[in-house]
Amino acid sequence: MFSQLLSSPPASSPAGAVACRLSHIATRPLIPSPLPTRKIRLNCIDYNGSACTVRFMNAVYRGLSVGLVPINQMKGNPPGAIRRSSSAEGQEDSDKDDEDITDDTLRATIKQSKKVLEMQKNLLRQIVERRKLISSIKDDVAAKEDETVSYNQNESSFSNVDIDNDEDFDRTNNPRSHSDSYAQTTEADVLDYGEETTDRTEVEQSVAETLGLLREADLEQSQPQDMLPVTFEESEYYTMNDEILEVSAEGGMQGSNEQQEVPPEEGILDSAPLAGPNVMNVIVVAAECAPWSKTGGLGDVVGALPKALARRGHRVMVVAPRYGDYAEPKEVGVRKRYKVDGQDTDVMYYHAYIDCVDFVFIDSPVFRRIGNDIYGGNRLDILKRMVLFCKAAVEVPWHVPCGGICYGDGNLVFVANDWHTSLLPVYLKAYYRDNGLMIYARCVLVIHNIAHQGRGPVDDFSYVDLPGHYMDFFKLYDPVGGEHCNIFAAGLKAADRLVTVSHGYAWELKTPEGGWGLHRIINDNGWKFQGIVNGIDTRSWNPKFDVYLQSDGYTNYSLETLQMGKSQCKAALQRELGLPVRDNVPIISFIGRLDDQKGVDLIADAMSWLVGQDLQLVMLGTGRPDLEDMLRKFESEHRDKIRGWVGFSVKMAHRFTAGADVLLMPSRFEPCGLNQLYAMMYGTVPVVHAVGGLRDTVKQFDPFNETGLGWTFKRAKANKMIEALGHCLNTYRNYKKSWEGLQRRGMMQDLSWDNAAQSYEDVLVAAKYQW
Numbered sequence: 001m002f003s004q005l006l007s008s009p010p011a012s013s014p015a016g017a018v019a020c021r022l023s024h025i026a027t028r029p030l031i032p033s034p035l036p037t038r039k040i041r042l043n044c045i046d047y048n049g050s051a052c053t054v055r056f057m058n059a060v061y062r063g064l065s066v067g068l069v070p071i072n073q074m075k076g077n078p079p080g081a082i083r084r085s086s087s088a089e090g091q092e093d094s095d096k097d098d099e100d101i102t103d104d105t106l107r108a109t110i111k112q113s114k115k116v117l118e119m120q121k122n123l124l125r126q127i128v129e130r131r132k133l134i135s136s137i138k139d140d141v142a143a144k145e146d147e148t149v150s151y152n153q154n155e156s157s158f159s160n161v162d163i164d165n166d167e168d169f170d171r172t173n174n175p176r177s178h179s180d181s182y183a184q185t186t187e188a189d190v191l192d193y194g195e196e197t198t199d200r201t202e203v204e205q206s207v208a209e210t211l212g213l214l215r216e217a218d219l220e221q222s223q224p225q226d227m228l229p230v231t232f233e234e235s236e237y238y239t240m241n242d243e244i245l246e247v248s249a250e251g252g253m254q255g256s257n258e259q260q261e262v263p264p265e266e267g268i269l270d271s272a273p274l275a276g277p278n279v280m281n282v283i284v285v286a287a288e289c290a291p292w293s294k295t296g297g298l299g300d301v302v303g304a305l306p307k308a309l310a311r312r313g314h315r316v317m318v319v320a321p322r323y324g325d326y327a328e329p330k331e332v333g334v335r336k337r338y339k340v341d342g343q344d345t346d347v348m349y350y351h352a353y354i355d356c357v358d359f360v361f362i363d364s365p366v367f368r369r370i371g372n373d374i375y376g377g378n379r380l381d382i383l384k385r386m387v388l389f390c391k392a393a394v395e396v397p398w399h400v401p402c403g404g405i406c407y408g409d410g411n412l413v414f415v416a417n418d419w420h421t422s423l424l425p426v427y428l429k430a431y432y433r434d435n436g437l438m439i440y441a442r443c444v445l446v447i448h449n450i451a452h453q454g455r456g457p458v459d460d461f462s463y464v465d466l467p468g469h470y471m472d473f474f475k476l477y478d479p480v481g482g483e484h485c486n487i488f489a490a491g492l493k494a495a496d497r498l499v500t501v502s503h504g505y506a507w508e509l510k511t512p513e514g515g516w517g518l519h520r521i522i523n524d525n526g527w528k529f530q531g532i533v534n535g536i537d538t539r540s541w542n543p544k545f546d547v548y549l550q551s552d553g554y555t556n557y558s559l560e561t562l563q564m565g566k567s568q569c570k571a572a573l574q575r576e577l578g579l580p581v582r583d584n585v586p587i588i589s590f591i592g593r594l595d596d597q598k599g600v601d602l603i604a605d606a607m608s609w610l611v612g613q614d615l616q617l618v619m620l621g622t623g624r625p626d627l628e629d630m631l632r633k634f635e636s637e638h639r640d641k642i643r644g645w646v647g648f649s650v651k652m653a654h655r656f657t658a659g660a661d662v663l664l665m666p667s668r669f670e671p672c673g674l675n676q677l678y679a680m681m682y683g684t685v686p687v688v689h690a691v692g693g694l695r696d697t698v699k700q701f702d703p704f705n706e707t708g709l710g711w712t713f714k715r716a717k718a719n720k721m722i723e724a725l726g727h728c729l730n731t732y733r734n735y736k737k738s739w740e741g742l743q744r745r746g747m748m749q750d751l752s753w754d755n756a757a758q759s760y761e762d763v764l765v766a767a768k769y770q771w
């Protein structure tokens with residue numbers, strides 16, 4: 001099929017660049033026939049050195065390259081019919097067309113193509129400008145609408161403020177508002193050019209689609225049902241007049257001197273796919289995905305890693321439950337039925353395409369209205385939800401057409417996350433691969449936190465709906481739980497590869513203390529296990545672009561404006577929390593789930609020392625009721641120094657990070673930790689327990705060599721934490737230059753997901769070729 005067209009062009013072929021550039025197409029799954037296409041013409045040179053008009057057949061639509069076929073061979077031929085078709089008729093047509101093409105035609109063609117490219121360049125510039133404009137207008141509007149809880153010392157305490165999850169996510173719309181603004185930009189652009197010729201509109205639309213700008217709804221409105229949008233690949237090479245021009249999706253032709261001030265990581269490729277021939281279909285499956293659903297770091301990872309994989313050229317989908325009425329995802333009109341505990345349960349699918357990633361949400365009554373309590377309910381309720389979710393998720397590549405075409409099961413790797421989706425690799429094996437289906441699909445399982453495993457009595461096995469011999473995957477004995485059914489254990493055994501979120505945690509997981517009963521299984525599967533340190537979403541967690549710093553006296557800042565910007569944010573935070581506004585008092589912050597893991601009790605143990613210092617302590621968290629009460633109590637006892645914000649507020653998490661001088665993370669264990677990474681990005685110096693990912697990411701400050709990023713303490717004990725904090729405060733107060741050095745080194749790191757995505761790609765490739 002297309003591989004015949006695209007592989008091994010004659011060495012002399014001027015079209016070699018086109019062909020080689022698109023060679024990864026051959027590795028993609030087969031596409032359904034008849035292939036829905038929409039005509040867009042690109043004049044270029046074929047393998048024989050002749051001019052030809054090529055037509056993208058839904059080509060590279062939404063990251064999936066499905067074909068590049070010379071238009072003169074499309075006439076009457078199915079997609080598989082290619083230039084060197086053995087069909088006599090095809091050969092005749094082809095020869096005749098070749099003869100018709102003269103040098104003049106070629107010159108005219110090249111001229112026309114140049115015009116088209118110039119037009120694209122202009123359009124791209126306009127899109128970038130409009131997107132900036134619209135998103136700044138939207139941010140202003142959002143900022144005005146944003147509920148601000150102004151603190152009144154005489155009235156209420158912050159510790160009484162519980163932030164409603166949904167409400168907060170509504171206010172946390174920023175990643176989504178970007179996508180909205182894309183969509184609006186596109187609408188505006190399309191309107192502007194509404195009077196133009198069809199050809200031009202097609203090109204513009206394709207460019208807009210390249211940028212991920214068109215929403216599903218836009219496409220439905222603007223095109224006949226049977227025509228799918230076409231697009232140039234995010235960044236494509238065209239051979240023109242022996243020149244290779246690279247069209248950058250961001251700012252027109254590469255090499256242009258224009259400097260655009262836009263947030264990084266917009267999910268838009270500005271170069272050829274970095275993954276090269278390793279381009280794959282990747283489906284990330286998780287119980288939460290920010291900004292739609294988030295209880296902690298898992299949501300952040302699932303919201304960001306897929307975009308980084310997409311930037312490398314992979315076709316990437318995220319599958320998560322639909323907990324609420326999300327604005328962007330639209331129903332795809334597919335309904336499927338799965339058995340859970342003997343009962344038929346219907347699911348529907350919602351889809352949105354944002355930042356080059358397909359987000360698919362599985363809708364069922366069991367997921368609705370639990371957005372504020374994703375892991376709530378009794379053990380069996382949660383288990384049944386996860387059975388349904390995993391059964392549905394594993395079939396998504398067959399049932400959910402993303403951009404009109406299902407992913408299919410070829411060249412496919414699932415990435416499951418934590419125990420909630422550990423049934424996925426088991427189902428993939430038991431239902432499909434054991435039966436000769438989906439034999440090329442693989443599953444990588446990522447461990448974000450081994451403390452939660454989906455443990456239950458052995459009888460729980462009856463709910464997972466698997467053949468009896470699979471019991472061995474689940475049955476586990478350990479001194480704590482006795483003989484029990486362990487969902488995570490089954491996933492670890494069945495997955496093709498295992499990843500955890502830092503090197504330190506990878507090591508800890510192999511120990512009895514760190515493996516929480518699963519260390520033996522992890523050791524047995526050590527050959528397929530490795531650590532990859534998380535990255536961060538440097539668009540939403542970036543002091544330069546942070547939308548939560550654009551109102552209430554906060555300000556965006558960067559390395560260049562660090563001192564002024566940060567002290568303005570500090571003053572704004574003190575004002576917002578009703579603390580004395582003083583620039584020279586250090587603010588220490590804590591953000592996190594209030595549970596054993598995060599070591600908030602160490603802060604309690606150190607309270608008398610803390611309140612004896614000239615400092616301000618601000619804590620944001622939700623979780624165990626006794627720890628929530630503790631926060632409230634600290635605040636009421638030390639109103640001049642301490643604020644304990646009980647609730648989940650993404651806005652306040654950003655503002656704490658920007659306004660504080662120090663982030664305290666006394667976690668007992670920490671697989672990776674994202675808050676310390678966010679803190680460093682904002683010039684906030686971390687003081688952490690040297691464990692798991694915290695040890696990997698926070699290098700101890702060395703005052704003699706002026707190196708390091710913060711302070712670490714080796715044991716999770718209050719006195720050790722106090723010691724580290726003491727050094728930290730001494731440096732803050734007496735060694736301003738060293739302090740600034742710490743801040744700057746933290747901010748200058750590349751903490752983006754791009755590095756981690758590359759390592760994930762290696763794992764995906766290893767899984768793909770593993771039998």
Ligand SMILES: Nc1ncnc2c1ncn2[C@@H]1O[C@H](COP(=O)(O)OP(=O)(O)O[C@H]2O[C@H](CO)[C@@H](O)[C@H](O)[C@H]2O)[C@@H](O)[C@H]1O
Pocket residue numbers: 295296297298300301448449501534591592593620621622647648649650653670671672673674675693
């Ligand atoms: N009250 C609150 N209001 C608003 N935001 C709040 C909040 N409490 C926490 N958050 C946010 O939730 C996230 C927490 O992420 P972490 O990685 O620090 O921990 P978590 O234990 O949830 O994640 C697990 O998975 C991640 C991802 O792999 C690992 O980094 C980590 O070590 C592991 O325990 C951050 O974005 C933080 O700002």
